[in-house]
Amino acid sequence: MKHITTFSFLLVLFAHTIIAQKTFSNLEAGKNSLNYKGNPTSATDRKYLAFSDKGAWFGFGFLEPSEVQGGFSGPYLLTEQNGVWLSSSFLSLHLNDKNKQELVNWKTALVTQNSYNSHLEQQFKNEKIEVKQLLVFSSGHSAIQKTSITNRSKEIITLYPSFDSKLFLDNLKLSNESQMLKIVSTKSKAIGYTQFLNTKATIEITKNGYNAQIEKLTLKPNETKEIIVSQTFIFPEYSWQKEGQNLAKVNFNTVLNTVQKEKENQLTQLIAHKKGIYKDPIYSNLIAKLVLTLQNNSRIAAEGLKHEGIFPSYNYEWFNGFWAWDSWKHAAAVVNYNPELAKNQIRALFDRQKPNGFIPDCIYRDTLIEPNNYRNTKSPLAAWAVWKIYEKTKDDNFLKEFYPKLKSYHNWWYKDRDHDQDALCEFGSTDGTLVAGKWESGMDNAVRFDNSKILKNGEKAFSIDQESVDLNSYLYAEKGYLNQMAQVLKLDQESKKWQDEAFALKTKIQNQFWDASTGWFYDTSMDGKSFVKEMGCEGYLPLWAEVATPQQAKAIKENMLNPATFNTFIPLPTLAANHPKFKPEGGYWRGPIWLDQSYFAINGLEKYGYTNEANQLAHKLIHNAEGVLEKGEAIRENYQPLSGKGLESYNFSWSAAHYLMLLLEE
Incomplete structure (x- = not known):
């Protein structure tokens, strides 16, 4: 009879697994797209990635098998110091017998560790006990961990569970408040709360951490019992009382199932809109990675950031803010599956718009760590992003909200960045420094x-x-988008004004910046009489903006397909490969591949009817970049054009955003 019971249990477990795989087939296919394994050894050990969701300011991972414990790594806190690990594993589980002997050797018992866009899970098993741990975010403030413990033996087992941890940080104070751990920091206004939701805990605060003894568990053969714990980190502008009430009545399985459905629907929607050439499942799995990259970098509004948005990379210490240029690109991609996040990403930067129309370069949650940068702005792509959002949502109110702000920002360029008032603008700065002027170009x-x-x-x-061809191409494109917005809003006179300005600017760009002898667009001197003849990626922006003549587009296309210039192993470097200053590794904008510029180039070719050529370059861009199609490899900030090696920051949002837009139909 016992054998039948065991067989029935395994059969039910197998059936549930099959149903889950069928129900969430895209999640299952895309699992482990990023590698969250690592053993943080200090608070600032930023070598490892962390999973987060719903815009939470903290995340978790897996400990490597060599150091694995009965818990997830982290949390990694973005609530302070631009990202620090609270502990190697703040909820480290111990399962002891009555003699205080550990019943599970976590290192030898580890079976699997799997990450999904929806959650993390890991499984341990020995001859007596099976432990399964699941972690899911219930909100932008809280994550919930469920530990299921099953008796695999034929005898009744009594367990004495406990959790403990030692903290990396000495600026934190732990306290026991009504069987709940409270975490207060001297370097952040966010407060942490750890609650044992379905069991009583006896908590002892130790010198460097805590110990929490849980009620004993008595398990019959094949019986399973659960321990559910929540971890919250919440800023003072949100209500802890409300969050605590929500957690008190939470059902873990309902939360997990809801999140799984949400993520599955996201992926299903995106996969259905892949371009025809990307129907292979490998590209569906790539979409899962790209969305997860953006998800891990998403943050709800907090302190100085008044709306939610997306970091360039939480993994790099100085990318914990919202950049204008990045934000427009993030929004243009994210609207394909999360329109509200896309809208709020735009709002976050316009929250800081100056009365004269100026938008700052970047803004931060805590300006005591790093001040907002008002020394420069970034290239004008905001109208493009707003129009992309409108195309997907048809939200007239969103256009009404932003049209006046976009118009003010657009006009600012001609007031503050047109030195000789010839209707051709230059990059520059507000503080008179050249370095900030270069930053403004991006x-x-x-x-x-x-x-x-x-x-x-x-x-x-x-x-x-110098007058820059990319800047004026962006401004030409903006006039087109503002014209379309004016038409939707029935502002006929303003629509006519944008059309007239665009026509005049188009002629100037085609004539002043074009060098027929090399078939390329270049920046020029202020008077427009001489070229700044450095063949870089700015030269193909007129294709994306649709400002080039057909003859100019054809010549640019030939250069883009030339292996000596731009058709490198990974195509479309930021500087022509035959340029004497070409530096493919460590050159930053002097050679490496930046995905935003590559996207603009490929999208520009498509606009001029060079679809086959665009597809060829896109294929190389996807297949030759290190790790892009590999499970577990992070999307990088830029790539080495001759070898494909990933460079600079990991988990980079705008790279993910532009890869996503390359895969999807317009």
Whole structure:
């Protein structure tokens, strides 16, 4: 009879597994797309990735098998110090017998560790006990961990569970409040709460951490019991009382199932809109990785960030904020599956718009760690992002909200960044420094700025002494988007104004920046009489903006397909490969592949009808970049064009955003 019972239990377990795989087939296929394994040895050990969801300011991972414990790694706190590990494993489980002997050797008992876009799970098993741990985020403030313990033996087992941890940080104070751990930091206003939701705990605060003894568990053969614990980190503008009440009545299985359905629906929706050439399942799995990359970088509003948005990379210490250029690109991609996040990403930057229309370069939650950067703005892509959102949502109110703000930002360029008032703008700065002017271009150390100087236009208004083809192409595109918005809003006179301005600017770009002898667009001197003849990625922006003539587009296409210039192993480097200053590794904007510029190039080819050529370059961009199609490998900030090696930051959002847009139909 016992054998039949055991067989029935295994049969039911197998059936549940099959049903889950069928119900959440995209989640299952995309599992382990990022590698969250690692053993943090200090608070600032940033070598490892952390899983998060719902915009939470903290995340978790898996401990490596060599150091595994009965818990997940972390949390990794973004609530303070630009990202620190609270502990190697703050909820480290011990299962002892009455003689205080550990019944599970976690290292030898480890069976699996799996990550999904929805949650984390790990399983341990020995001859007596099976332990399964699941972790899911219930909100932007809280994650819930369920530990299921099953008696695999033929005897009744009594367990004495406990959790403990030693903290990495000495600026935290732990306290026991009504069988709940409270965590207060001297370096953050966020407060942490750890609650044992379905059991009583006797908590002892130790010198460097805590110990929590849980009620004993008595398990009959094949019986399973659960321990459910929540971890919350919440900023003061949110109500802990409300969050605590929600957690008190939470059903773990319901939360997990809801999140799984949400993520499965996201992936199903995106996969259904892949371009025809990307029907292979490998690209569906890539979509899961790209969305997860953006998910892990998403943050709810907190302190100085008044709306939710997306970091460039939580994994890099100084990327814990919202950048203007990045934000427009994130929003254009995210609207394909999360329109509200896309809208709020735009709002986050416009929250800081100055009365004169200026948008800061980047903004942060805590300006005591790093001040918002008002020294420069970034290339004008906001109208593009807003229009992409409108195309997906048809939300007229969103256009009404942003059209005046976009118009003010657009006009600001001509007031503060047109030194000679010829309707062609320059990059520049508000503080008169050349370095901030280069930052404004987004291409911080591009070769085209090697010999540049800064010129004063007026109070807090300075320009680099050259007119840039990419900037004016962006502005041309903006006039087109503003025209379309004006038409939707029935602003006929303003629509006519944008059309007239666009026509005039188009002629200027085609004539001033074009060099027929090399078939490329270049920046020019302020008077437009000489080229800054450095063949870089800015030269194909007129394709994306649809400002080039068909003849110019054809010549640019030939350069883009030339292996000596731009058709490298990974195509479309930021500087032509035959340029004497080409530096494919460590060059930043002097050679490496940046996915935003590559996307603009490929999308530009598509707009001019060069679909086959665009597809060829996109295929190389996806298949030749290190780790992009590999399970467990993070999306990188940029890539080495000759070898495909990933460079700079891991888990980089705009790379993920542009790969996603490359895969999807417009």
